Amino acid sequence: MTHHDPKVLVTGGAGFIGANLVRTLLQHDFQVSVLDNLSTGRREHLQGLPVTLIQGDILDVRAVNDAVAENNYIVHLAAQTGVPGSLADPRRDCETNVIGTLNVLEACRHQWSQRIDADRSAGKFVLASSNAPLGRQPAPASEDKAALPIAPYGASKLAAEGYCLAYHGSWQLNTIVLRFGNVYGPFSAHKDSVVAKFFKDIRADGRLMVNGDGHQTRDFIHVEDLCRAVLLALRSNVSGEVFQIATGEETSILELASLVQEAAGVDACIEHGPARQGDIRTNYSAIAKVRRVLGWLPEIQLRDGLHQSWTWFDSYFAKHRS
Numbered sequence: 001m002t003h004h005d006p007k008v009l010v011t012g013g014a015g016f017i018g019a020n021l022v023r024t025l026l027q028h029d030f031q032v033s034v035l036d037n038l039s040t041g042r043r044e045h046l047q048g049l050p051v052t053l054i055q056g057d058i059l060d061v062r063a064v065n066d067a068v069a070e071n072n073y074i075v076h077l078a079a080q081t082g083v084p085g086s087l088a089d090p091r092r093d094c095e096t097n098v099i100g101t102l103n104v105l106e107a108c109r110h111q112w113s114q115r116i117d118a119d120r121s122a123g124k125f126v127l128a129s130s131n132a133p134l135g136r137q138p139a140p141a142s143e144d145k146a147a148l149p150i151a152p153y154g155a156s157k158l159a160a161e162g163y164c165l166a167y168h169g170s171w172q173l174n175t176i177v178l179r180f181g182n183v184y185g186p187f188s189a190h191k192d193s194v195v196a197k198f199f200k201d202i203r204a205d206g207r208l209m210v211n212g213d214g215h216q217t218r219d220f221i222h223v224e225d226l227c228r229a230v231l232l233a234l235r236s237n238v239s240g241e242v243f244q245i246a247t248g249e250e251t252s253i254l255e256l257a258s259l260v261q262e263a264a265g266v267d268a269c270i271e272h273g274p275a276r277q278g279d280i281r282t283n284y285s286a287i288a289k290v291r292r293v294l295g296w297l298p299e300i301q302l303r304d305g306l307h308q309s310w311t312w313f314d315s316y317f318a319k320h321r322s
């Protein structure tokens, strides 16, 4: 194998972001393997694609070592992916997000060490993180703010970020941390994120349940824009850095509800439930660093991205009619 064989392992590649990323990577001539325990991801997300799917767990050191072998690029998506799961079982959240990440980094350190000695550009490891490590910092989320996590999910992602940076500092592993905003798009029917939830609500009974007054804001990024950022990160010479990946734009949940109805071509009934405990009022990201260093900018407007996503959801619903 040469250093320049574009072979990539995507952990968690059968999930929402993974299903989209795998397609992007294939379009850019990567040979793709996926390590996924299929806990939330689905085999059907990869159906018909020239991808090696290894059904295994990132907590299984041998499975991780075998999966990392031969790959010089890693995108580490596999995780316990949300605040509620981390509140329900903080130990599992910690094991999956911290020890799981450590296992993948260790496999890279051992297997890439010779290559890295010979060529410092060999190997690239991209971690999927989020704004959760920043926790109670006021918006906008940015790389220069101290992490002040609120939920165990924020703490476990922060630890994973820390290990990525430490493996760069101690062993020159080429790691990059990407903190994703609220990602939406195709292959997210299994998710409980607000866009997926609204689409499913419309399909179920045409009622959109908004937590609290709906004036809380989020930064919604289309998964195709996000995948372009991951691709740039994989190919860049930059490492040991953290980047916010979002649009830099705030959208309130009520605005989103209106755009979702427009995309689906329906008039839904909006109902207000209680505000979620610990829900952050204003959340968006400053994206100057990724623009300057990686030359990345989001391109898909929320209105267009929601139309495209609804087309996918509509055909998903048609296929999965019970």
Ligand SMILES: NC(=O)c1ccc[n+]([C@@H]2O[C@H](COP(=O)([O-])OP(=O)(O)OC[C@H]3O[C@@H](n4cnc5c(N)ncnc54)[C@H](O)[C@@H]3O)[C@@H](O)[C@H]2O)c1
Pocket (backbone or CB within 6 Å): 011, 012, 013, 014, 015, 016, 017, 018, 035, 036, 037, 038, 039, 040, 041, 042, 056, 057, 058, 059, 076, 077, 078, 079, 080, 081, 082, 096, 100, 128, 129, 130, 131, 179, 180, 181, 182, 183, 184, 191, 193
């Ligand atoms: N979707 C978002 O808005 C968002 C925002 C910020 C960060 N992220 C991060 O992006 C990554 C991907 O998230 P997603 O939205 O695609 O979620 P997802 O649940 O669709 O994907 C996660 C994948 O990881 C797999 N997985 C979970 N635990 C595993 C384990 N122990 N071993 C092997 N595989 C395992 C699941 O089966 C699934 O396929 C996660 O790290 C998540 O924290 C997502």
